[in-house]
Amino acid sequence: MRIEVVEGRRTRELRRAALRPNWPTGTPMHGDDNPDAVHLAAFDADGRVVGCCLVLPRPYPLRAERAHAWQLRGMATAAELRSQGIGAAVLAAAIAEIRQRAGELVWCDARTGAVPFYGQHGFVAEGEEFLHAESGIPHFRMWRALVG
Ligand SMILES: CC(C)(COP(=O)(O)OP(=O)(O)OC[C@H]1O[C@@H](n2cnc3c(N)ncnc32)[C@H](O)[C@@H]1OP(=O)(O)O)[C@@H](O)C(=O)NCCC(=O)NCCS
Numbered sequence: 001m002r003i004e005v006v007e008g009r010r011t012r013e014l015r016r017a018a019l020r021p022n023w024p025t026g027t028p029m030h031g032d033d034n035p036d037a038v039h040l041a042a043f044d045a046d047g048r049v050v051g052c053c054l055v056l057p058r059p060y061p062l063r064a065e066r067a068h069a070w071q072l073r074g075m076a077t078a079a080e081l082r083s084q085g086i087g088a089a090v091l092a093a094a095i096a097e098i099r100q101r102a103g104e105l106v107w108c109d110a111r112t113g114a115v116p117f118y119g120q121h122g123f124v125a126e127g128e129e130f131l132h133a134e135s136g137i138p139h140f141r142m143w144r145a146l147v148g
Contacts, residue, residue, distance in 0.1 A: 001045075001051075002042070003040055003042045003089060004043070008037060008039045009032065010041050011039055011041050011049055011052035011054070011074070013025065014052050014076050014078060015029045017076075018076030018077070018078075019135075030074065031073055037055070038056070039074075040053055040054070042077075042089060042090050050077065050078045051086040051089070053073065053076070053090050053094050054073050054074045057101075062126050062141060062143070066145075067104060068102055068104040068105065069104070070098045070101075070103040070105070070106050071108060072091075072094060072106055072108040073108065075087060075091065104146050106123075107142065107144075109132060109139045109141055110125070111137055112137075115140055115142065121144070123144045124144065
């Protein structure tokens with residue numbers, strides 16, 4: 001498996017299928033049009049996109065005083081390939097990209113079911129569980145400091 005920075009259109013369908021399955025194929029997804037977004041894709045041996053996420057510079061709302069914060073969005077692994085470490089590898093690559101850009105904090109709105117996944121990678125939940133405005137799914141806000 002290789003992981004690369006790609007154009008957002010390369011990962012859009014996986015993000016849609018995994019995160020917004022009720023939306024029609026081809027629906028624009030968050031980050032697609034943001035020139036600051038860094039999209040990552042994991043490819044299998046056949047060149048198929050099997051994992052992805054995007055990161056973009058955006059202040060962490062719960063700690064606005066912390067500079068150089070980046071938001072993680074659109075984490076997705078192809079349904080038939082989950083629990084094999086693809087998500088972990090994509091997340092590690094995303095954090096490396098943030099570090100390269102002098103990012104000091106990464107945060108996300110994590111589906112409650114995915115909180116253990118992010119917790120395994122150093123993220124800490126903060127605040128109360130909330131219903132995501134767009135999806136209606138329960139979430140926790142989570143963050144991880146990348147410097148002291
Ligand atoms: C979250 C996601 C990207 C993880 O990808 P992955 O390739 O399976 O990740 P890994 O194999 O590195 O890690 C899997 C571990 O994450 C945790 N985990 C991930 N999703 C979970 C969930 N919905 N419920 C409980 N644990 C979950 C588990 O600990 C799991 O380990 P296990 O398989 O031994 O139980 C993948 O489950 C996915 O695409 N889910 C649908 C979209 C989604 O919910 N994205 C996150 C939105 S915040």
